[in-house]
Amino acid sequence: MRPVLFSVDGVPIYAYGLFFLLAILTVLGLVLYEARRRSWPKEEVVPILLAAFVGGMVGARLSILFFNGWQTWPEVLNFAALFDPRIGPGSILGGIGGAYLGGYIASRAIGKDGCACDAFAPAMALGNAVGRIGIFLAGVDGLGKPTNLPWGVQLPGDNYLVHPAPLYDAAFDVAWFCLLMTLRNHPAMQNGNLLKFGVAGYAVVRFFIEFVRNNRVIVVGLTGQQLFCLALLGGLGVWYLLRQRRVIATA
Amino acid sequence: MRHIYAGPHEKRVDFWLGFAGWFALNLAAVGAVFLVSMRSNSGALGLSALLVLLNVVTPIVLAFTRRYAALGVLLAFASLFALTIVEGIFSTVSDFVGFAGGLAIGGTAGGNFIGGTLIVVGILVLIGFVIGAFFVLRRISRSL
Numbered sequence: 001m002r003p004v005l006f007s008v009d010g011v012p013i014y015a016y017g018l019f020f021l022l023a024i025l026t027v028l029g030l031v032l033y034e035a036r037r038r039s040w041p042k043e044e045v046v047p048i049l050l051a052a053f054v055g056g057m058v059g060a061r062l063s064i065l066f067f068n069g070w071q072t073w074p075e076v077l078n079f080a081a082l083f084d085p086r087i088g089p090g091s092i093l094g095g096i097g098g099a100y101l102g103g104y105i106a107s108r109a110i111g112k113d114g115c116a117c118d119a120f121a122p123a124m125a126l127g128n129a130v131g132r133i134g135i136f137l138a139g140v141d142g143l144g145k146p147t148n149l150p151w152g153v154q155l156p157g158d159n160y161l162v163h164p165a166p167l168y169d170a171a172f173d174v175a176w177f178c179l180l181m182t183l184r185n186h187p188a189m190q191n192g193n194l195l196k197f198g199v200a201g202y203a204v205v206r207f208f209i210e211f212v213r214n215n216r217v218i219v220v221g222l223t224g225q226q227l228f229c230l231a232l233l234g235g236l237g238v239w240y241l242l243r244q245r246r247v248i249a250t251a
Numbered sequence: 252m253r254h255i256y257a258g259p260h261e262k263r264v265d266f267w268l269g270f271a272g273w274f275a276l277n278l279a280a281v282g283a284v285f286l287v288s289m290r291s292n293s294g295a296l297g298l299s300a301l302l303v304l305l306n307v308v309t310p311i312v313l314a315f316t317r318r319y320a321a322l323g324v325l326l327a328f329a330s331l332f333a334l335t336i337v338e339g340i341f342s343t344v345s346d347f348v349g350f351a352g353g354l355a356i357g358g359t360a361g362g363n364f365i366g367g368t369l370i371v372v373g374i375l376v377l378i379g380f381v382i383g384a385f386f387v388l389r390r391i392s393r394s395l
Contacts, residue, residue: 003344011372017343021336046391047318050325051310057332058307064347072347077300080281083331085338088346109314109321140345 001139001156016088019134023127024053030123034184038119044112051106052099052120058082059098060090067091067224068216092128093206093228096199099124115192122180125198129173136166144212163212172205200236203229254317262319262395269313269323270388277306319395326391334380341372 004012028049035045064076081087089095103117136143139155144163146152152161180198183189189197207229215223222230256262280302288295310328313321 011341013340014343016345017336017339017341020343021340024336042394047322047325050322050329051314054310054325054328054332058303061347062303068347073300074296077296077303079277079284079299079302079306082303083335085335085342086344087348088339088343089336090347105311105314109318135346138345 001137001153003138005137015137016134016140017085019137020089020131023131023134026130027120027123027127030126031119034119034123035116038116040116040119044107044110044116047110048103048106048112048116052103055102055105056095056099057089059101060092060095063091063094063097063228066228067094091225092131093225096124096202097228097232100195100199115195117192118184118190118194121195121198122177122184124195125173125177125180125202128202129170129177132166132170132173136164136170140166141214143214145214147212165209165213168209168212169206172209173202176201176205196236196239200233203232207233253315256319259395263392265317265319266323266392266395269317269320270327271323272320273324273327277302322391326388330384334377337376337380338373341376 002015005015005018006013031049032045034040061076061082064072075081075087076090099120100117103120104115107116142155142162143153144165146160147163148161149163151164153164154161176198179201180194183197184194207226210223210226210229213223213225215225218224218227256265280298284295284298284302287298306328310321310324313324
């Protein structure tokens with residue numbers, strides 16, 4: 001672990017903060033690249049990207065109320081604390097949800113035909129992978145549960161090995177990014193389908209990774225993050241069934 | 252009711268009103284929260300929560316009524332978030348750390364000590380950020 005990557009004249013450069021910034025820049029760069037490739041006009045790119053960014057940041061923080069418990073509300077609902085760099089952004093799952101909602105509302109507000117959100121799918125996967133490296137280096141939440149597996153890692157001050165859960169996440173994200181890049185031109189993966197596929201895949205894998213993480217269990221042995229993933233998959237399942245019914249009715 | 256813009260000038264006025272208005276109103280509101288906190292902590296917490304809610308609802312309502320004002324609000328919101336992320340290189344240690352020591356300089360929060368060198372670095376980052384933001388804003392404003 002290396003929470004402080006290096007120091008410049010006594011000023012610490014934190015792994016978490018640096019990799020979070022790199023993750024945001026990765027997402028931004030890839031979305032702009034995809035937007036250009038898809039000939040997405042800048043009148044649409046700017047508001048949707050801004051809304052997704054703000055929605056993601058607010059969603060990441062607000063979701064802590066659910067994941068960490070209602071007792072966190074004085075910090076989570078403190079407006080000034082939203083902009084306190086000493087308090088981390090929050091949960092990536094809440095960030096994905098908030099970004100999706102923000103981007104969707106902006107799309108509807110500007111009257112965009114179809115869904116531009118597919119440009120976000122590979123970007124979110126690669127950005128998440130970058131962010132997870134920072135989380136691993138920072139040793140967030142003790143990384144994972146104790147393990148005897150040969151790839152277990154030892155945290156400073158502990159005499160046992162733990163699952164390097166953020167690296168599992170990052171490895172999947174890199175593979176998922178490659179798959180999403182391969183599928184991005186497929187006819188069935190347009191109009192929001194690529195993003196839904198990408199988010200669904202992440203939700204499935206994250207559900208299982210949660211079993212080796214140290215997050216707060218809420219009900220029936222499941223963490224808030226697992227319940228969020230189940231709700232997300234349930235919502236996508238309902239959307240898929242409704243769409244199939246509409247297709248059959250039209251035919 | 253969606254507002255129909257007469258031309259680029261009106262769009263720009265709305266955009267800048269949204270951008271500057273967001274900073275002005277939130278600064279005033281945060282000041283009010285601070286004043287209330289000297290009399291009642293729970294009142295200040297409630298007011299701050301209301302402020303978060305208003306900051307979520309306002310851009311959504313504006314997006315469907317005066318969309319260029321909403322764009323200004325979003326850009327103001329995003330620029331402050333971006334600054335927070337950049338400053339986070341020097342101070343963010345984890346994904347969510349409870350608020351331990353308030354905002355006082357020289358205090359600690361989230362396991363961090365806010366020292367003199369860090370303040371200088373923070374100010375330099377802020378200056379660089381403001382210069383960069385100026386050019387981005389100018390470009391967006393001209394494209395309206």
